[in-house]
Amino acid sequence: MRNDFLKEIPVVNDFFESLANKKYNTLVLDTTSDFNIMLIASTFIERNEQIIVVAPNIYKAQQLYDSLIEILGVNSVSFFPADEFVTVEMLASSNEFRTSRINTIIDIIEEKRKIIVTHTLGYLRYELPKNKWIKNKLIINRNTVITKNDFVRKLISFGYKREYQVEKPGDVSVRGYIVDIWTYSDENPVRIEFFDDEIEQIRSFNPTTQRTISKINEVKIYPLFELFYDEDEKRDLVNIVKEKVPSSQRVLDEIEKIENNADLDRMHRYIQFLEHVSLSDYFDEKIVFLSNPKRIKDTYESVINDITEWYLTIEGEYSNLQFTFFSDLNLKIAEDHRVIYFQNVLTSDYKYDHVFRIPSNDVIEYHGNIKMFVNDITKAKETVIIQGSKAVYSLLDDEEIKYRRVGKEDDIKKNRINVINESNGLSFRLFGEVFYVSVNKLFHRTKKKKKHFKLKEAIKLKSVDEIKINDYVVHYDYGIGRYLGIKTVELSGIKNDYIHIGYRNDEVLYVPVENVHLIQKYSASEGARPKINSIGGTSWARTKAKVRKKLKDIAGKLIKLYAERKEAKGYPFPKDDEDQFRFEADFEYKETPDQLKAIEEIKGDMERESPMDRLLCGDVGYGKTEVAMRAAFKSVYATKQVAYLCPTTVLSKQHFKTFKSRFSQYGIKVELLNRFVPLRTQNEIVKDVAKGKVDILIGTHRILSKDIVFKDLGLLIVDEEQRFGVEHKERIKEIKVNVDVITLTATPIPRTLQMALMGVKSTSLLETPPENRYPVQTYVLKENDTVVKDAIERELARGGQVFFLYNKVSDIGRVANKVQRLVPEARVTFAHGQMSREELDSTMNDFIDKVYDVLVCTTIIETGIDIPNANTLIITSADRLGLAQLYQIRGRVGRSDKIAYAYLMYNKYDLLSERAEKRLEVIKEFTELGSGFKIAMRDLSIRGAGDVLGAEQSGFIDTVGIDLYMQMLDEEIKLQQGTEVSRPKPVKQSPIKVSKHIPEDYVDDQAIKIEIHKKIKQIKNNRNIEDLINEMKDRYGKIPNHLIDFMHKSLFDKYASMFDIDLIDNNKSEMVIRFSRLMSDNLNGEKLLFAAFEVDRDLTLKYKNNRITVSLNKKSDKKEPLKIFNQFFEKIV
Incomplete structure (x- = not known):
């Protein structure tokens, strides 16, 4: 950030110099909020000291936080928020606020110098002292001596929650000798591998793939609560409270929670009975900026009144505790030396050692008025500094204005027009000194908004396959039952795992793990209770037949519609031009990867000759409208009209406002038609549409009326088509025939549905939440x-x-x-x-x-x-x-x-x-990764499937579960298209005995065991085995040898079926396989010889009785016959 020009201003330079005196309080008068932000950021650069910025309320604090991040970057600013009214502080807590505060405290303890932005109640809020946090910090490195069990107990006491796998901060997962943990302060989760009471290795890993990123030396772990204590402190706290309120049941219940270290995130009010401090007490030396001290004081007094009123409403002895949550404002300001007051009126509320009057003004909004902007900068008596962009350089060149491009090392020239390569959105004018202006003021743009909260990267939803005991499951052949766990059976000294499923009348089924692919978790609409089948009955077969019959009709209709669409002739839109690029550059947010992909897919469709028919699916706020607007712009600039159909007048009005605002500066005419538009205006719009004077028409079903005739319609956008009636849907079909169509829906659809529809319906999914979203x-x-x-x-x-x-x-x-x-x-x-x-x-x-x-x-x-x-x-x-x-x-x-x-x-x-x-x-x-989110999304995706395939399908989905339903739809579409259905062929099990058992001391989680068995089943080649071995070593530790044998056997059995092996003999001295007569006739002998030679010199080929035999001499115990034969098979595939 360039701030050298500020130091050239005498009064500002005097201000910086005054900060050297560490006991002076300073009043800064007559400044604007943008100048104040620049002054705070400059102070951070100039002074190697801690800075705290206090706003009156959380909204103002958030704005300050955003602006400072734009200037200094996310690694230089922390946010310290607090709930703003006492009733919530008493009754509930915000996870996100607590996380943000704890992250700030951790940064302080780790001595990461940042500007801390807070507000009145954050500044005064009680917290535990710094030494308590340091004392409770757990540092784990290779030299740490701690047992795995003691470590996990400590994490649980810190507030970490045990999960199936670590997917979000605050999770811990335990598997064998490995503990995964994601702390609030680490960018990625950490995997710690134990050996007895020693730590063997620490690695960071990717939460999406669960694979290692890199080895690290140590991890620092802090409590996830702001209230924690040792046993002596706990005893003192309990005694104090019981003495004050000996018989309040409510208090006694809360004391019991404190004694059990339970629900501590809601017990923060009891911190007043422990040693406590406020935020600024964490620093010996600091500079505190108070933004609008009068409003800070008003906020504080309002809170004190709220607390007084609240005590009048609560009943019984609970009021005797007289909870206080905050330090006294006046005492706190008096304690904090070097307080900088930003205000525009000189008052006697506080004592000041210095007063600096820095008269500054806001820069006007030019709203694209280039003439006024040029007049202001050319006639300015100040040094002009403009934040540069392509648009600015182009404008200045077009207007033939002399200016200097100022690089990082170049000086800003006084009384000249300087263009700097920065964009922070700030603008202010210090008369006679500096005219500092952002491109936003000229073009009325807001700056590209980035993610500022310290939240982890948004990750797309993965499928929910985590099966727990007593969950409903679906077996492809036997139907719906209850999962009762994995049962291990030992026969002839060999242990094998079986999936135990309970059916009606106490019938049970033990499914060998090699058939795990036949089982899926039953997922349906929330609250749906499936009918449990009987193993020997025919009801399941009848259910599947009924569903398949319905799917046959759906698949037929989809294929017919797609074929008709492919045959139709549409308009191939031209490629993007400069205008399109300019329009897209005006988007005020950063596009998500899903948005960019959807835009690319839609433009690709529009540029083809056959008319587009694409479903764009994404939650409200995930960016569908922007995608639609870019398609609309492409259509209009190719002289084609656009119709945007909405299901309600409310939506039509909202979209009209959005489109009008976005398209206004491009000379594009947008009109609205719904029943709230006066009849006379409607008639004029109808005429203009017919004449081609309206480029984009937005409206309700009114635009489906017969009197609406477009001169040249190129694109139809339909919002939530499922909400229109039968008659309107028929009219939509008529319009659709030769124009490009985008159908928008806010209800998600299952990814499996998108895969099933591939080739019969084009779909784009927006699954990544926008980065700028603040958590609710x-x-x-x-x-x-x-x-x-x-x-x-x-x-x-x-x-x-x-x-x-x-x-x-x-x-x-x-x-x-x-x-x-x-x-x-x-x-x-x-x-x-x-x-x-x-x-x-x-x-x-x-x-x-x-x-x-x-x-x-x-x-x-x-x-x-x-x-x-x-x-x-x-x-x-x-x-x-x-x-x-x-x-x-x-x-x-x-x-x-x-x-x-x-x-x-x-x-x-x-x-x-x-x-x-x-x-x-x-x-x-x-959170985007929480289990509740997954359940909600699964339920919504079933609704979404119903919207796409027909609402009545929800009932059919519930009878077999969403996953099997989608599998059957995929099979039916492929059957009707004449494509091979990819159901796994039965694999003949070879007589070679290996243990198919995952030991408890390796993995003790049922869901993970099933996941491993599924991955072993999915092995298709030797590379898959190698990858799975590496993944399991990484995630679960050293693999038992028999599991590696199991992987090789799984692949060997597939190859044995593929090559029609009719004899397998595995004895102490050799292993022999024999190809069937038919297979032997079709194999290339020369290829077999080369394969045997390349893989292992101990492989021998023989041809006898019209059959080829391959034998492996086991000279050494180290020979791995299954692995060798798999390598051999891979060579001859």
């Missing part, structure tokens, strides 16, 4: 009017809106009135699915237009709306909603640059069922 702060708590009131008031205070979900139509009006009484200043309305269409559309449009602040609604908001200004969600009776519903509904918030909040509440008088409690906990911990 999710709280699970009992219904509480105070929390509702505070949550709504906080959202309204930052100019936002609130969804209040109450899923009973009968008294939703009463609940809306109650919300209105709780927050009288809020404008409250309600909406539900039983309203007339006109009334519902009118209410939703009013909410979008900010006529109302709070929408009390049913689950109608689950799909089809995008309201970025609504960033607080309150759900009542959340325990009665399914995971998929909760996931979808929570996705309605967190769609802007503001941190979003979701409060999942359950009835305080209801006893939560274990299943409901688990569901709420799962959603609270929802």
Whole structure:
């Protein structure tokens, strides 16, 4: 970052010099927020000291954090957030906020110098002192002496959770002598390999592939809670609390949790009874910037009032504890020397040793007015510094303006126009000194938003094959039963594993592990309970026949439609040009890899002669609209019109606004048609569409009317086609005939469906979440009017809106009135699915237009709306909603640059069922990798399959499970296309005996055992064996020899079946195989001889009785006959 020009300004240079006195407080007057950010960043560069920046509230802190990262990079800035109202601090906690705070504390302890951005309550919040964190830090290296079991116990006490495999921070997985762990502070998870009580090796590994990245020397592990203590401290804490409140059951329950180290993330309020400090106490020397001290003070006083009010609402002796969570603001500021106050009015609230007046102004928005911009920079009396880009250089050259391109080593020339190679989005003007301007001000762009939260890379959802005891499973031949575990049977001294499945009437089936491919976990809609089959009955065969019959019809229709589409003649669009590149460069976000792939696929389709028919599938907010807009731009710039069909007036209005904003500067005319558009305007639009004056027409089913005639339609975009009626779908089919079509859906589809449809329907999946998404702060708590009131008031205070979900139509009006009484200043309305269409559309449009602040609604908001200004969600009776519903509904918030909040509440008088409690906990911990997310996505993908194949298919899917259903669909499509169906052929088992058993001391997790058995079954060549051996060594440690033999036997049996081996004799001195007569006639003898010679000189070939025999002389015990024969077979394939 260039800041040398600031030091040339006398008053700014004086400010930097004043910081050398470590006891001076400084007031900086008359500055703008952008200049303040530049001054903070410059101070960080100039002074090798710790800097803390305090904003009044979390929203302002987040903006500061984003801006500083744009200038200094993510490795130079930390975020230290805290919940902003006391009721939540008392009743629940935010995982994401806690993670961010702990990461900041770890950075402090590891002496990573960063700017720490916080806000009033983060600055004052109680934390354990630095020495406590250092004392509880666990450093693991090659010299550490600790048993595996002691190590795992320590991790569990730190708050780590045991999982099947490590996929997200906070996970730990144990397999044999290996422990995998992902700490909050490490970029990748770590694998630690034990040998007795010694550590043999430490490696980082890739969470997606689970394979090693590199060896590392050590790993530092910290607690995942902010509240921890030794036994003496725990005893003192318990005694103090019991003395203050001897008989409160609520407190006694919480004390029991503290004694058992349970639920510590919710017990932070008890920190006041331990030694505690505030954030700035972690540093001996620091500089504290207070951004708008008056508002910081107001925020603090408001919180003190909230605490006082809260104590009046709580009952009984609980109030005797008089919880406090924060340091006193005035005392804290007095303790922190070198406080810099940014404000625009001189007040007597605080004492200042220095006052610096640095008059600065914001730069105006030019909105593309090049003439005004050129006039300002050419007539400026200041040194002009412009952040460079291709557009800026092009503009300056076109206007024949003299300017200097300033490199990193070049000086900025005073009173000249300097263009620097930076882009941080800041703009300010210090009259007579500097005119510093960003390209954003000229072209009204927002800067490309990057991921700023310290979250791990978003990883695509993998299939959920983790089978647990008592899960439903599907056997291809025997049907649905319950998985009862892996049973090991020993015969003649050889142990083999069998998959144990329970069926009706206590029937059991033991499936040899070599047939593991016939078994799948039963996955269906959430809550679906399958019918367990009987082994000897015919019901399963009838079920499969019924499903297959339906799939035959579906496959036939899909193939017919695809063939017709291929025969049709469309318009081949030209390749991209400079205008297309410019339009795409204007996108304000960084594209996800999935978006780029989908864009490439769609453009490829558009440039072909046959008309495109592509399904674009991705969650709301994953970037479908941008993909569609790029296709629309390509169509319009080829002089073709675009129609965008939406299922609701609300969506049509939202898309119209988005398109209008994005296309306005390109001279593209976008119009809207729905029943809210006045009739006279509609008639004018219809005429303009026919004349070709409208480039993009967005609307509801109104645009399907017969009076709508396009002059030259090139692209039809259909949003959520499944939501249209039969009549409208028929009209869509008519329009589709010769134009390119993109169908958008927000419901995910299974990847297996995409694979099955390959060759009959083009699909693009957007599965990677956008990087700029801030995690939604999710709280699970009992219904509480105070929390509702505070949550709504906080959202309204930052100019936002609130969804209040109450899923009973009968008294939703009463609940809306109650919300209105709780927050009288809020404008409250309600909406539900039983309203007339006109009334519902009118209410939703009013909410979008900010006529109302709070929408009390049913689950109608689950799909089809995008309201970025609504960033607080309150759900009542959340325990009665399914995971998929909760996931979808929570996705309605967190769609802007503001941190979003979701409060999942359950009835305080209801006893939560274990299943409901688990569901709420799962959603609270929802991450892109969490098990709850996978379950929700599986349920949604089944809905998605129904949307693509027909809604009635959901019932058929539930009868056999999604995986078998997709397998059968794939088989049916291939059969009708005349393609070979790739069902594994039965493999003849050779008489060679090897143990097919995975020992408990190697892997003790059932799901992992099944995964290993599946991988052994999937072995197709010697390279697969080598890869699997390396993977298993990496993930589980040294492999038992008999498992390597099992791998070789699995491959040998496949080759023996392939080459029709009719004799196998394996004795002490030799191993002999014989090809069948027919196979012997077809083999190339010369090729066999060369193969034998290359693989092993002890291989001998004979030809006798019209059959070829190959024998291996076992001269040495070290000979591995199965491996040798597999190498031989591979040579002759």
